[in-house]
Amino acid sequence: MKIRILKKQLKRRGLTINSLVHFWDEAQTELSNKRALHHEAPSAPSTHAYIYRSELDYISRCILDYKNIETGGQLFGYWTSEGSPVVVYAIGPGRNANHQVAFFNQDMDYLVTIGTILVRHYGLHHIGEWHSHHQLGLAHPSGHDASTMADTIRNKNLGRFLLCIGNCTEKESALNPFNFVQEYGYNYVKAQWRVYDIESPYRNLVDLELHDLLEHPKTPHARYNMTATPQTSGQAFTQDNHYWISKKENRLVLKNILDFLSSSPVNGICKVQMDENHHVHIFIKHDKAQEHIYFPKEFPLMAPISTRDGNEISDYTWDFNGDILKAFINYYKSFNHYDGR
Numbered sequence: 001m002k003i004r005i006l007k008k009q010l011k012r013r014g015l016t017i018n019s020l021v022h023f024w025d026e027a028q029t030e031l032s033n034k035r036a037l038h039h040e041a042p043s044a045p046s047t048h049a050y051i052y053r054s055e056l057d058y059i060s061r062c063i064l065d066y067k068n069i070e071t072g073g074q075l076f077g078y079w080t081s082e083g084s085p086v087v088v089y090a091i092g093p094g095r096n097a098n099h100q101v102a103f104f105n106q107d108m109d110y111l112v113t114i115g116t117i118l119v120r121h122y123g124l125h126h127i128g129e130w131h132s133h134h135q136l137g138l139a140h141p142s143g144h145d146a147s148t149m150a151d152t153i154r155n156k157n158l159g160r161f162l163l164c165i166g167n168c169t170e171k172e173s174a175l176n177p178f179n180f181v182q183e184y185g186y187n188y189v190k191a192q193w194r195v196y197d198i199e200s201p202y203r204n205l206v207d208l209e210l211h212d213l214l215e216h217p218k219t220p221h222a223r224y225n226m227t228a229t230p231q232t233s234g235q236a237f238t239q240d241n242h243y244w245i246s247k248k249e250n251r252l253v254l255k256n257i258l259d260f261l262s263s264s265p266v267n268g269i270c271k272v273q274m275d276e277n278h279h280v281h282i283f284i285k286h287d288k289a290q291e292h293i294y295f296p297k298e299f300p301l302m303a304p305i306s307t308r309d310g311n312e313i314s315d316y317t318w319d320f321n322g323d324i325l326k327a328f329i330n331y332y333k334s335f336n337h338y339d340g341r
């Protein structure tokens, strides 16, 4: 009905729907040409990130507090007119943060309490976050990190965000900045630090005024080597030296398993949890179902134990020949019927 009225009205003006579509296309082309001329196209992630020396020190001490598990926090500051982040004040983990081998979740009460004050009272912006891949041998965002970051930026319409990844050895830490821009999705840019070699004007002020609320690192002195590449050879660290992720290289395998589960064809939302025996559980939510994968004591000699929507899965293949990731991917595909991809 409405289309007919529209057609009638157009006809009176000597127009048709086709001519309207053509006009729209032309207008769009003109707009994009204009954008190109006036540099209005969405700008790519900045290749720089600014930070005050005091904040690098602070994060270094936080990283060195947890040399074998993940830790993290949030970054506050502002953006330059060129779209580079300026880190003015960093926080570390709250008391109830969840530190695990392959993931970190901030204490949300802590973040909300401190973050609100930093934004409302001190006029800073929540510009990014940081977490440490400790000695995992991964000095950049994991695939899971990148997709989580891109999704969060899109869902919350943040525009841009800074993710810093920390690493450490037994002696020193490193921190690398990665800039994300909404229009560029997962295509983040590894940025170069520009360090203001002074104490942030906010560090002492906020530390003093929020004295009763803040949690600070226990490590007394920052020690970093920003060019340090994390070592990948390793020694055992958990209580159960025989459990698979007590080997350092297998912690990287766990990361890769998570990357696989959160990317195509699975596209799952993954959560990792360690139980009281420090055994790994992965919870996956994707469009087809909710799954739970448990890695038993005997893994990888024995297959993982999985359930889908609460029902134990029995029609799987487990063919382990020394490559855990490969065996896992084939295992997962065998009961999800993904064809060879």
Ligand SMILES: [Zn+2]
Binding pocket: 131, 133, 141, 142, 145
């Ligand atoms: Zn990560």
